[in-house]
Amino acid sequence: PxxxxxxxxxxxxxxxxxxxxxxxxxxxxxxxxxxxxxxxxxxxxxxxxxxxxxxxxxxxxxxxxxxxxxxxxxxxxxxxxxxxxxxxxxxxxxxxxxxxxxxxATLIPAGAMLCDVKGIGLELAAVLWTEGLFRHFDNRRQVAAYAGLAPTPWQSGTIDHEQGVSKAGNPRLRTTMIQLSWLWLRHQPQSALSLWFTARVQSSGGRTKKSAIVALARKLLVALWKYVTAGVVIEGAVLKTA
Structure with missing residues (x-):
C-alpha cells in the first residue's frame, strides 16, 4: 500500500x-x-x-x-x-x-541513486523509482517485460522472428523511458549506450532511428536496474557528483 x-x-x-x-x-x-x-x-x-x-x-x-x-x-x-x-x-x-x-549508512535507495546520474532530474528519478525500480526483478527480461519494452517472438513453421515490443507492461514507465532515451543521447553522448545507438542508426542510414530508440530504452532501463540494485555504473556514464 x-x-x-x-x-x-x-x-x-x-x-x-x-x-x-x-x-x-x-x-x-x-x-x-x-x-x-x-x-x-x-x-x-x-x-x-x-x-x-x-x-x-x-x-x-x-x-x-x-x-x-x-x-x-x-x-x-x-x-x-x-x-x-x-x-x-x-x-x-x-x-x-x-x-x-x-x-x-544503509544501502542507497533507487530514487536517491538515480538523481546522481547526469541527465536524470527529480521528476524522471521519481517516476522511474515509483513506477518500476522499487520492485524486485529476477533478471533483465522481467525488467523489460514490466515496462512493455520486451520483444514479442513470432513463430510459424520455419519462420522465427520478433514483431517488436509487446507494450503489455506499465505504460507510464515505458513512456518515461522513451523520453529519457532521447535525453540520454544529449547528456551522455560518450556513454557506451549512446555510442551503440549512433553506430546502429548510421549503419542503416538513419532509417531505423525510431526502432533503435526503443531498443535503447530497453537497454537503458536494464542498465539503470543494475545500477540501483548492484551499483554497476553504466559504462561511460557521467555522474553529477563526479
Whole structure:
C-alpha cells in the first residue's frame, strides 16, 4: 500500500500538467481569435500584459472576453500552486531517502541513486523509482517485460522472428523511458549506450532511428536496474557528483 501510495505524487503532477496545457491553449485560442499572438499566460506579469493587450485592429479587448480570460487565469494560477505543492512533496520524498542513508549508512535507495546520474532530474528519478525500480526483478527480461519494452517472438513453421515490443507492461514507465532515451543521447553522448545507438542508426542510414530508440530504452532501463540494485555504473556514464 505504501509503494502504491507513493505513485500518487508523479501521477497527480502529470494530470495537473495536462490541465495546465489545456488552460494555456484555451487562453491563447481566445486571443488568437482577436488577432493577438505572443501572449504567454505562464509569465509572472500575465495580468499586466492582459491589461495592455489590443486586438489586431487596435481596439481594446472586449469586456466579456477579458473577464473570461481573467477567470481562466484564476484557474491557471490555482493549478500552478498545486503543481508547486506536488513538486515540493516529490522533492521532500527524494530528500528523505538521502537523509535516511546519511543517518543509517544503509544501502542507497533507487530514487536517491538515480538523481546522481547526469541527465536524470527529480521528476524522471521519481517516476522511474515509483513506477518500476522499487520492485524486485529476477533478471533483465522481467525488467523489460514490466515496462512493455520486451520483444514479442513470432513463430510459424520455419519462420522465427520478433514483431517488436509487446507494450503489455506499465505504460507510464515505458513512456518515461522513451523520453529519457532521447535525453540520454544529449547528456551522455560518450556513454557506451549512446555510442551503440549512433553506430546502429548510421549503419542503416538513419532509417531505423525510431526502432533503435526503443531498443535503447530497453537497454537503458536494464542498465539503470543494475545500477540501483548492484551499483554497476553504466559504462561511460557521467555522474553529477563526479
Amino acid at each position: 505504501e509503494e502504491e501510495d507513493r505513485r500518487r505524487i508523479c501521477r497527480e503532477r502529470k494530470v495537473l500538467i495536462a490541465e495546465r496545457v489545456k488552460h494555456v491553449n484555451r487562453i491563447k485560442g481566445l486571443l488568437f481569435g482577436q488577432g493577438i499572438s505572443g501572449y504567454e499566460p505562464l509569465r509572472k506579469n500575465r495580468r499586466k500584459q492582459l491589461d495592455e493587450l489590443h486586438t489586431g485592429d487596435g481596439r481594446p479587448l472586449p469586456t466579456h472576453l477579458k473577464t473570461q480570460i481573467s477567470r481562466e487565469l484564476d484557474r491557471l494560477e490555482l493549478l500552478l500552486e498545486q503543481i508547486t505543492a506536488v513538486e515540493n512533496e516529490r522533492d521532500t520524498l527524494l530528500a528523505a531517502q538521502k537523509d535516511s542513508v546519511a543517518a543509517t
